[in-house]
Amino acid sequence: MGKVYVFDHPLIQHKLTYIRNKNTGTKEFRELTNEIAGLMAFEITRHLPLREVEVETPVATAKCQTISGKKLGIIPILRAGLGMVDGIMGLIPAAKVGHVGLYRDPETLMPVEYYVKLPKDIEERELIVVDPMLATGGSANEAIRVVKKRGAKNIKLMCLVAAPEGVEAVKEAHPDVDIYLAALDEKLNDKGYIVPGLGDAGDRLFGTK
C-alpha cells in the first residue's frame, strides 16, 4: 500500500496559510504555490543517489558529491498543476516535463482527458505527478493511469491539499504510488470541493472564474 507523507515544515505550513486565505490575490497565490512546490520537491528528492567527483577549487582538488544520473520527470495535471512547475524546475532544471490535460466534469466530478504529451523515455524516469488539489482522487488516478499505460513504473504523487476521500481513492487504485502533501484536510463538500481547502486552485492561479 502506498504511503502518505504530510510535510510539516514551518515554511510550507506558513505559505499554505496564505494561499488558503480567500483575500490572497492571483499574483501572490501563484508565487506562493510555486514556492511551496519547490520546498516540497526539496524534501521529496532527499533520497536521490550521489556519486563522488573531483573538482578543482581555486585552492586545491576537492572530493565532492553530484547527483548520480537519476532521471526525473515532472507531470503537471493541467491546468492547476502548471502552477507548481516553475518552483520545482528551479531546483531540478534537468528534469523533463510531461503534461496531462484533464478537467473535472462539474456534474459527474469525473475527469475528462483533453491533452497528453510525455517524455519519450518515461519508463526510465522517476516521475512526480503534481496537482495542487487531490479531492475525489479521480483526476490523479486518471493521470497516473495515463502515465502507467505509457510505461511509467516509478511514480510519486505530490499535491498541496488533499481530502481523505482522494487519498483513499489513490491508495486503492495505485498502491505502488506514495503520496506527498502539504495538508490533509477534513472532507469534501457536496460539490466535491475540499473543506476547508483553498477553493478552485486553477481559477485562483489563473484569475478565471
Ligand code: PRP
Ligand atoms: C482541479 C484540480 C485537480 C482536480 C481535483 O482541477 O486541479 O486536477 O480538480 O479534483 P478530483 O480529485 O476530484 O479529480 P479542475 O478539474 O478544476 O481543472 P483545472 O485544473 O483546469 O482548473
Ligand code: URA
Ligand atoms: N479542485 C479544486 O481546485 N479545489 C477543490 O477544492 C477541489 C477540486
